[in-house]
Amino acid sequence: MTILVTGGAGFIGSNFVLDWLRGCDEPVVNLDKLTYAGNLANLQSLQGDARHVFVQGDICDRGLVETLLTTHRPRAIVHFAAESHVDRSIHGPGEFMRTNVEGTFTLLEAARAYWSGLEGGAKGGFRFHHVSTDEVYGSLGPADAPFSETNAYAPNSPYSASKAASDHLVRAWHHTYGLPVTTSNCSNNYGPFHFPEKLIPLMIANALAGKALPIYGDGLQVRDWLYVTDHCSAIRAVLERGRVGEVYNVGGWNEMPNIEIVRALIRLLDELAPSAEGSYARLITYVTDRPGHDRRYAIDARKIERELGWRPAETFETGIRKTVAWYLANQEWVRNVQSGAYREWLDKNYAQRA
Template sequence: MILITGGAGFIGSNFALNWLADSASEGVVNLDKLTYAGNLANLEPLNNDLRHIFIHGDIGDKELVPKLLKDYQPRAIVNFAAESHVDRSIHDPAEFVATNIIGTFNLLESAREYWNGLNESAKKVFRFHHVSTDEVYGSLSLTDPAFTETDAYEPNSPYSASKAASDHLVRAWFHTYGFPVVTTNCSNNYGPYHFPEKLIPLVILNALNSKPLPIYGDGQQIRDWLYVGDHCSAIREVLTKGKLGETYNIGGWNEKANIDVVKTICTILDQLKPRSDGKSYAEQITFVKDRPGHDRRYAIDASKVERELAWRPEETFDTGIRKTVQWYLDNPAWVESVLSGSYRDWLKKQYR
């Protein structure tokens, strides 16, 4: 068994599906709090798979987590559980501190106590894989080199600060207690099952529903885009072959300005599902006030994971974004299931 935390969210659910697509894979215990971004519909393909065990719960639960570890004896933990939306962190930072810092601390302590009780052979194979973000490194200018694993942390939002704190805890547990950890810091993910408050799914769904496509500021904020399937394959490589105590940056080698991402989506939709009036979806683009402290550029140098573990993404941005748009067109039932009243209230508040 492996234990996945946050496995009903966007990246976690994709990882569970990816892991169990291999019939020879170990089983998965999937722990998720089911906050607004945790969606059991993401896991419907696993409903009849006896290798998948879903548990509704919190990584900060000091009774539940030790019990799960005792009952299922996982040989690895992959920690996806996190509050991850920058805009929400600006409005409600307390939730991010509670989950990303306190929750990670509680998970580490429960896992360390479990690990200490294992026999020596089980101890040697156990891994705690902490999934984090490139946003901990701060912001880059247009001419700065991409982030490497040795760059100093300079988080600029409550979200990235809380993730930076969790990364430091994981590092400290390795150096202080010898607890067997690996950390990955990824760039912006996109793909199936992405909750539609993030840029790409928001633009796709707003376009299809004849709504404005909101672009912060001038739209020239640059991100490195990583297809979620590639991210999942990278995690598998690091979990299997990564050196204990090390950090690996996972990126897609796809730096794009936000406005260019949106225009690409509009072009694909023009081809796959044209507007009834014959006009381009790009006419729905609307510029809105920039968010506070908006980082200008992120870029990941993923040379280390390629050099040491022979991993490199398979998807280009062009192939990945087309697959993503097509997935949303093919899955209207999933889309409808996540468009709750509270979600619409959030969009109205954020992009008013």
């Protein structure tokens, strides 16, 4: 028995691969293009482990995907591979359409052909699990109920539009062709190996370097925060017990404004890595908001709890402390990913927002 994971060198994907192999001996075939956000250093602990087969390649390469399916005969595909940064989608939407829409289409077609050739229990047990985001639902008002699985889609950025399109493709391939799919829509993940363009790792890296902590607008945008290993356990639950064709929202029950996230990070950094120049709060800088910035996301995760018995194990307080401790202990990893291209991106995105 084997599973195929796409995007397994990225933030959530690599955490999933590591978590999977900590818990069982079922091999993982890991397909990742190794773009800027894919990092083999995330998987260094698996070097020489025969249970982990890494393949560098593009999910848009139909021939490669078909070869992996026929060679390794996986019982499931777990599809993480995606362009995922809203700001990057605003500056360059084309790559998001290619990877998130065309790539998902290519995977679905290859999976359909492979699944159609299976027989008996192998065919009945096959699953295509699609990992998506709460951003497909749009933005909530302060008093609105959290997103449930029945919310209408209302994406507001090129990123969320591309993920919404991929969700619809997965649904259509199930209803039209019978492909046994499941989908999960998660809230904001955080934890180890998070590329430092996203809020939490960016704030940690900038604070330790004595750089400004850029806060979009008034900093009162609200997100639900999910520790990454909790997300991994939710996906395992969906693979094991989820109903074919169903969507499961996965959240951390941790709604917080961005500015409160930054203040929590500052408190931990002041405690664990104090600066000789005083509290890191001195570095907070408010910058021009990004275009179309959604005001609030929140996930109603009662369905996955009710049907599959899943709840997050971490509170925000325990998860964020683990996260800060990991970054403090892995400064070399951070330095290695902060390449010239990364610095150019920061300059492009933030330099004109002061």
